[in-house]
Amino acid sequence: MRITTIRSIFTKQSQSSFQVFFLIVFAIVLMVMDRRLNQFVTIREALSFPLAPFQYSVSWSVKQINQFKTAFSAYDYLAKENIELKAERLLLHAQLQRLIALEAENNYLKALSQASHHIQSKTLIAELLNVDSEPFVNQVILDKGARDHVYSGQPVFDAYGVMGQIIQVGPITSRVLLINDPRSGIAVHNVRNGTRAVAVGDSYLNNLKLMYVTKTTDIKVGDLFLTSGLGDRYPEGYPVGTVSNVSKDPAHQFATIYLQPSAHLDSSRQVLLVWYQKHA
Numbered sequence: 001m002r003i004t005t006i007r008s009i010f011t012k013q014s015q016s017s018f019q020v021f022f023l024i025v026f027a028i029v030l031m032v033m034d035r036r037l038n039q040f041v042t043i044r045e046a047l048s049f050p051l052a053p054f055q056y057s058v059s060w061s062v063k064q065i066n067q068f069k070t071a072f073s074a075y076d077y078l079a080k081e082n083i084e085l086k087a088e089r090l091l092l093h094a095q096l097q098r099l100i101a102l103e104a105e106n107n108y109l110k111a112l113s114q115a116s117h118h119i120q121s122k123t124l125i126a127e128l129l130n131v132d133s134e135p136f137v138n139q140v141i142l143d144k145g146a147r148d149h150v151y152s153g154q155p156v157f158d159a160y161g162v163m164g165q166i167i168q169v170g171p172i173t174s175r176v177l178l179i180n181d182p183r184s185g186i187a188v189h190n191v192r193n194g195t196r197a198v199a200v201g202d203s204y205l206n207n208l209k210l211m212y213v214t215k216t217t218d219i220k221v222g223d224l225f226l227t228s229g230l231g232d233r234y235p236e237g238y239p240v241g242t243v244s245n246v247s248k249d250p251a252h253q254f255a256t257i258y259l260q261p262s263a264h265l266d267s268s269r270q271v272l273l274v275w276y277q278k279h280a
Contacts, residue, residue, distance in 0.1 A: 122275035124148060126156075128268075129173060136203040138181040138265070144273060145172040153233065157272040161239035161262025162186065162227060166273075178265050179240065180206050187230040188240050192223050199225065199240060199259055206266070208241050208259040215248045215255045225259060235276050239263075 130141040144150050146169050154166040156176050164184060168175035177184050180201040188210075189196045195217055199208040213219060223243045229236030241259030248255045 124150075124273045126174075126271050126273050128271070136182065138178040138184075138201065138203050138206075139167075140176050140178065142174050142176060142271065142273075143172070145170045145174050147171060148273075149275075150174045150273060155234045155274045155276055157238065157274060158263045158268040158270070159272075160264055160268075161241070162234060163263045163265065163268070163271055165233060176271075179263070180208060180261060180265055185211075185231075186234060186240060187228045188225040189228040190219060190223050190225055192220075193218055195219060196228055196230070197225070202258070205258065207244065208261060210255075210257040210259065213255050213257055214253065217255065219243060219246060219255070219257055221246055224262075235274065 124144060126142040126144040128140050129143050132139045132141075142150075142156075150166055150169050152166055152169055156163040156165060162179055164176045164178040164181070166174050167177045178201070179186055179199070180203060182201050182203050184201040186199050186208075187196070188199050195213075197210045197213050199210055202209045210219070210225075221243050225240045225243070227234040227236055227238045227240055239262035241261045243257060244260040245258040246255060247257075
């Protein structure tokens with residue numbers, strides 16, 4: 001039984017090999033005859049007609065597959081390029097914002113430097129380290145202290161006006177009482193008519209309030225008040241604030257007058273420490 005099976009398999013393999021050999025020889029004969037005999041040209045042309053639809057079908061399928069591959073490759077490339085461009089745009093936007101911030105800081109430092117030239121005293125630029133977060137307390141911490149010869153009561157300015165004064169000095173830091181703190185008071189005078197007053201802080205509105213100004217006093221919205229030099233706290237002639245509101249209630253003897261601080265109390269990061277001549 002096994003011998004019969006082996007013979008059958010061997011016979012089938014021999015037949016398959018013979019068929020392959022025959023087809024190879026037949027193909028070679030056809031190629032030779034096609035090259036040597038002109039009659040095969042007519043046969044080839046006749047056979048090309050029924051094969052044309054199949055050839056066109058195969059060609060169309062290949063073209064569609066190639067187009068699909070091209071489209072998919074283009075989509076993949078465009079998707080990757082789009083992601084890269086978005087990342088690059090975000091990076092450029094961040095760099096632009098940084099440059100804008102640096103330009104603003106540079107312009108502010110220039111203004112602060114120019115302000116220091118107008119002060120006829122020793123000055124030193126300091127930077128804010130911290131802002132008190134307690135409600136109705138307007139104080140900040142600076143990065144300069146006793147080692148920099150900072151003293152209690154020293155005036156502090158920014159590029160636009162009076163910020164406040166030093167109330168506490170540590171070895172390397174100091175604390176500033178801003179002019180809009182309710183415990184702050186500063187002697188001022190009106191640039192337009194010379195009217196003198198005392199401006200105290202109003203932390204609820206983050207403004208200054210002129211104290212004990214009678215209703216008949218000539219003060220208008222837009223008037224600029226400067227330091228008067230009285231009280232031996234601040235040098236004379238530096239911007240404190242501009243009148244933002246004037247209210248005269250007939251039931252009260254004094255007018256209610258508010259100043260908008262000239263200094264940028266909520267945004268300035270660099271300030272100017274001044275050695276006032278009377279304390280130098």
